[in-house]
Amino acid sequence: MIGWRCQYFTLAWFLGKLPIMSTTIGNLNASVTAPTPDISVQLKNLRMANPVMTASGTCGYADEYANFADLSKLGAFVTKSISRQPRPGNESYRVVETRAGMLNAIGLANIGLERFLAEKVPILEKMGVPVIVNVPGWSMDDYADVAEQLDQQVPVVAGIELNVSCPNVKSGLSFGTDPMRLAELVAHVRRRVTRCTLIVKLSPNVTDIAVTARAAVEAGADCLSLVNTFTAMAVDIEKNRPVLANGTGGLSGPAIKPIAVYMVHRVYSTVAKTHNIPLIGMGGIQTWQDAAEFILAGASAVAVGTALFIDPSIPQQIAEGLRGYLLRKGKSSIREIVGTLAMG
Amino acid sequence: MPISPIQQTDAVRGHFFGTVTTNELLCREHYRLTVEVRDFPRSHPGQFAQILCVPDAQTAAVPADVKSLDSPVPPLTELSWQPAQPPPHFHDRFFAGAAAYLRRPFSIADRRDRVATATTAHVCELDFIYRVIGKGTRGLASMRPGQRLSLLGPLGRGFDVSPEIGPAILVGGGVGIPPMIYLAKVLHEKKIAAMALAGAQRRDLLPLKISPGNGPPAPVPTPSQAVDEFARYGFPSMISTDDGSLGFKGYVTGMLENILTAFSTDQRKRAVIFCCGPTPMMRATAAVAAKFAVRCQVSLEQPMACGMGTCQSCIIKYQPPGQKQWVHKLTCTDGPVFRAEDILW
Numbered sequence: 303m304i305g306w307r308c309q310y311f312t313l314a315w316f317l318g319k320l321p322i323m324s325t326t327i328g329n330l331n332a333s334v335t336a337p338t339p340d341i342s343v344q345l346k347n348l349r350m351a352n353p354v355m356t357a358s359g360t361c362g363y364a365d366e367y368a369n370f371a372d373l374s375k376l377g378a379f380v381t382k383s384i385s386r387q388p389r390p391g392n393e394s395y396r397v398v399e400t401r402a403g404m405l406n407a408i409g410l411a412n413i414g415l416e417r418f419l420a421e422k423v424p425i426l427e428k429m430g431v432p433v434i435v436n437v438p439g440w441s442m443d444d445y446a447d448v449a450e451q452l453d454q455q456v457p458v459v460a461g462i463e464l465n466v467s468c469p470n471v472k473s474g475l476s477f478g479t480d481p482m483r484l485a486e487l488v489a490h491v492r493r494r495v496t497r498c499t500l501i502v503k504l505s506p507n508v509t510d511i512a513v514t515a516r517a518a519v520e521a522g523a524d525c526l527s528l529v530n531t532f533t534a535m536a537v538d539i540e541k542n543r544p545v546l547a548n549g550t551g552g553l554s555g556p557a558i559k560p561i562a563v564y565m566v567h568r569v570y571s572t573v574a575k576t577h578n579i580p581l582i583g584m585g586g587i588q589t590w591q592d593a594a595e596f597i598l599a600g601a602s603a604v605a606v607g608t609a610l611f612i613d614p615s616i617p618q619q620i621a622e623g624l625r626g627y628l629l630r631k632g633k634s635s636i637r638e639i640v641g642t643l644a645m646g
Numbered sequence: 647m648p649i650s651p652i653q654q655t656d657a658v659r660g661h662f663f664g665t666v667t668t669n670e671l672l673c674r675e676h677y678r679l680t681v682e683v684r685d686f687p688r689s690h691p692g693q694f695a696q697i698l699c700v701p702d703a704q705t706a707a708v709p710a711d712v713k714s715l716d717s718p719v720p721p722l723t724e725l726s727w728q729p730a731q732p733p734p735h736f737h738d739r740f741f742a743g744a745a746a747y748l749r750r751p752f753s754i755a756d757r758r759d760r761v762a763t764a765t766t767a768h769v770c771e772l773d774f775i776y777r778v779i780g781k782g783t784r785g786l787a788s789m790r791p792g793q794r795l796s797l798l799g800p801l802g803r804g805f806d807v808s809p810e811i812g813p814a815i816l817v818g819g820g821v822g823i824p825p826m827i828y829l830a831k832v833l834h835e836k837k838i839a840a841m842a843l844a845g846a847q848r849r850d851l852l853p854l855k856i857s858p859g860n861g862p863p864a865p866v867p868t869p870s871q872a873v874d875e876f877a878r879y880g881f882p883s884m885i886s887t888d889d890g891s892l893g894f895k896g897y898v899t900g901m902l903e904n905i906l907t908a909f910s911t912d913q914r915k916r917a918v919i920f921c922c923g924p925t926p927m928m929r930a931t932a933a934v935a936a937k938f939a940v941r942c943q944v945s946l947e948q949p950m951a952c953g954m955g956t957c958q959s960c961i962i963k964y965q966p967p968g969q970k971q972w973v974h975k976l977t978c979t980d981g982p983v984f985r986a987e988d989i990l991w
Contacts, residue, residue: 362956366979369659370798370954382956390974397951397959399748404951408958411974555747611748611952612698613661613796 339628340635341621343377343603345580346499346524348432348460350377350603352621353636354593357584357607358383358436358463358503359408363418364425367614374430375618377603381422383438383465386448388414393547398536403555403586404608405536407548410438415448419456427458434461434501442490450494462498464491467505467530478505478530481517492522501582504528504569511565512572519577527582527605528569529562554608559586563599570600570641588616590623600641658687659800664772666793672775676853677787678755679774681795686770689754690804691829692922692945692983696749696953697774698796699785746782751950751978753922754800755824756831775824775853801953802982805829805943807836811918814840815905817898817931819923823853825945827875829920834879841869842876842883845898845927849891856892863893867901898923899930906938914940921945921986932986942986948977955979963990
């Protein structure tokens, strides 16, 4: 563990330079008499030391960010989508920046399960944080086979996140947007996943996200993560073509945050609270204030996605910021504020 | 025949905050930004940094010790837009629609190191030369001396400069010229003979300092010492412009063909072409290199979100000779420098 940390000497320097971190730590030191608020989170069987995880597809497979952030400070690490077979993904262009956001259509490019197990799992085992593997699929068995293998053979994997909503692959869209098919899929995977926390990542590209949320929960999901990206398009007006080779892409970043907060609140108040199902909120989170919005709206944990491209250390900044917020609010645990948003 | 991308073993990189010392107009739409960064790791020509093109709010206000804001940065009157004002708060830097959201990649144009002493830290002065084309570079052009800037680096794999090269032929086009300046310095340090070919659309879009007294760039492709950035190391250079407004009228590849035609078989065997520029220009250079059987390294550019190998957006098709099937490689971490013959153009 010491060897692992020592590689990241640049990080120590960076943390010292970071105004937010040093201020927060300073405040904590100043108030040594107050108990440090508990920010740990339990998502069914998955215990996180803090509520901040990475969002799938924005943090690679394992240690790509090791030079830029202390990955052992993450609440959980969520991998890029891992499919049964390797996938080359879409043609270029795959990303385009839009106002306060980003549009992507990577096409679930990934190294496949076999190489993931051989090359990436050993690195993840050393990271010291719970790992959640994002699993995409084009048939029910695509999902179930990968999920079962991870559940039974890879102890470091503590959660399976079903990518039922990636809007970039035509056949993938229907699972996440059709409540009947979604329920069927979740029940199918549920029968074969016994150890890991089964997370269903909801698509926002529906009329009422509470409908798909209820379908997933009643079919056996342990936890819901929301939201995935919004299907969107950018146009090259000189070439009269979409900018992305795929035509459409998924919109992420601050542009979607208010919609994502609303959807978390919608799912929390209509489904999750009554079924006692924890939510992972995501969509444009960049600061601890953003994260606090999601938590008050009903999320037990949050994920940082696109913002990692700008600064991979944002999750640990958010975790410290949330601790300071709880201290200031006189709360002893983050669980005290989940879904406490006062309406009306 | 090794089939892996160019290897470099020292992969120390990180997130650094630097202080802008100068940000000056070099020619139409082109600026040179100089940033002082403490303890910046070792780097190679061809490597790049991902720059947040919005000043850090800690120093977004005018620092008291900067006497004149106007003198170091030339007026932007040549450009049709006005520079964006830096947002007032740290968190706002992510939100302003007028500002760049993601980082932008820039190749290192030069570095100068002041080694640590008993009382001072190691400080590295990094140069970045950029052309203002969008909101990222517009934001960068608005930065003033004293402001703090966040950068990730050094990223990627740079040019492979092995000592048995001779001569090195540097081929830079437009905004592909900056890494050639840094490369020239390293070649000089390694005592490798080199010559530089630089091309631009027009005379006023060439971000290089021309001293005609040293033998002006000639309309016929003749090497001279006219370009300061290369002459300072004793390297001859040639200039081409698409419209003939400076130097040779035509493309850099035209000059390159002339040079390689004059080379002996032995010279072609030892020569290495280092190339950076727009993709069509690099594709043409690769073709010339193949025609004369001269080794060629190219520094590619692709739209890039992260620069750290996670977003998977900066893909290129990679197929070394002898390999049956192409694979995607990432420009950011597998490149940006590749052997020209390995790229499926």
